[in-house]
Amino acid sequence: MDWKDAVSEIITQPSSRIRFSEPLAKHTHFGIGGEATAYIEVSTMSELAALARFHKQWDVPVAIIGRGSNLLVSDTGFKGISIRLVGALAKLEINGNVISVGAGLSLPRLSKTMSRHGLSGLEFALGIPGSVGGALIMNAGAWGSSFGDVVRNVTVMDDSGELITLTHDEARFEYRHSSLDTYFCVTGATLALESGDVDTITERMQTLFKQKTETQPFVEENAGCMFKNPPDDSAGRLIDISGLKGYRIGGAEVSTVHGNFILNIDNATAEDVLKLVAYIQEQVREKTGISLQTEVKRLGFD
Ligand SMILES: Cc1cc2nc3c(=O)[nH]c(=O)nc-3n(C[C@H](O)[C@H](O)[C@H](O)COP(=O)(O)OP(=O)(O)OC[C@H]3O[C@@H](n4cnc5c(N)ncnc54)[C@H](O)[C@@H]3O)c2cc1C
Structure with missing residues (x-):
């Protein structure tokens, strides 16, 4: 049996649902990312436990996602099952x-x-x-x-x-x-x-x-703070003094309101965001000697 048929049999409760080839951009605050092979909203503990056992038995990658507010999904999506907890699990x-x-x-x-x-x-x-x-x-x-x-x-x-x-x-x-x-x-x-x-x-x-x-920017699509604050300093301040506010690559731009936010201002791809992240890290290291570490989690990158 194909794993997609097998996983469909687990999702039986009316408040749970499963979809295939689901664009994850719809489920992230960044509005970026390709499709998940399967996307499940699971509403009961027994279905979730069955999904855990399925994951172990079939060795299919699984990613639990919350509200997708700290997540950058790759342009090629996630080859596996992304699971969101709803109903009795909320x-x-x-x-x-x-x-x-x-x-x-x-x-x-x-x-x-x-x-x-x-x-x-x-x-x-x-x-x-x-x-x-x-x-x-x-x-x-x-x-x-x-x-x-x-x-x-x-x-x-x-x-x-x-x-x-x-x-x-x-x-x-x-x-x-x-x-x-x-x-x-x-x-x-x-x-x-x-x-x-x-x-x-x-x-x-x-x-x-x-x-x-x-x-902080609240209207444009973003994933919150892109970088962790270094000890006793602020990533936003370091990005600001490195002259990077408003810097843009493709559709991704460093917020002019708060430098630690990268905005999806014009159909940005995950590649645009990662290029901008790398550019910021390079510039900040050159100007301040500090290496910024990302806070935002990545999904679907090898
Ligand atoms: C406008 C804006 C403002 C923000 N401000 C702040 C802020 O002030 N402070 C702050 O700390 N963060 C902030 N964030 C970032 C984000 O909201 C937080 O990190 C939040 O806790 C992420 O929750 P989420 O449900 O969206 O997680 P997701 O982004 O969906 O996932 C984040 C990580 O958690 C994992 N995960 C989620 N749920 C589960 C689960 N049930 N079991 C196992 N793994 C799970 C995912 O696999 C992923 O690795 C902001 C984001 C935005 C867009």
Whole structure:
């Protein structure tokens, strides 16, 4: 049996779906990238476990994608199955100040819901357009806070479809990094937030959001910060002093608002973006002696 027929048999729930030759540009904030051989929105833990076992048995490449807000997909696409968690895998339960959240839930939605319940700790997250799974993998953060700060434990699935609960320390949260990408999939987390005043929390969340939209590009397609900040410095500052704001290759341009953002301003290809990344790294190294490392994840490149 062809693997495509075999994988189709796993997806049986009405809220799950499978498509073949799906353009991944549609599922990334960059709006760039070729097709995935198969694209699955999976809504139940049992289907996800079956996909894990399928991946192991058939040896077909699998990539879990969240909201695609930190992702550059190759122009030739991804020869494998890309999986997005929806439905029961994006659920939210609130018990006092302890929150149980599925990896598929949107981070801005989580941030807003927490503020409405007078729970503090995720005010920084309204302006980060990812999923909880992506925020756990990346330890997403802003304004001195990171997602890992509020995590009590994380649930991951291994490639036998078994769920494993990891403590905060076992997840090894670091600056824009965790150890969670060694598992088949991150399925959710338990968070501990601080109880507080709804109005104060909401005001802080809105203030941080406003500051972000005033200092970073929000309208054009992009993937957030392209480079990690070097210790005690800012990648945006280094790109700015290297005179690269507004520099363009093909359809990709360094934002004039914030140098650490590369924008897809005119049907940019992944190749345009990577050429621009290489040019920025070369120029910044020449002018400042600092080597910038990319923060954005790549999919479908050999
Ligand atoms: C306008 C804009 C502003 C941004 N601002 C910020 C910011 O202030 N701070 C910040 O840290 N980031 C920021 N980002 C980047 C991005 O939103 C974060 O990195 C976010 O956490 C990525 O989540 P995602 O769901 O979109 O992940 P994706 O981009 O879909 O994936 C990122 C990586 O995580 C993996 N992954 C995702 N979900 C799972 C899962 N459930 N299990 C296993 N692996 C998974 C993917 O395979 C990939 O390797 C910004 C992006 C944009 C477009």
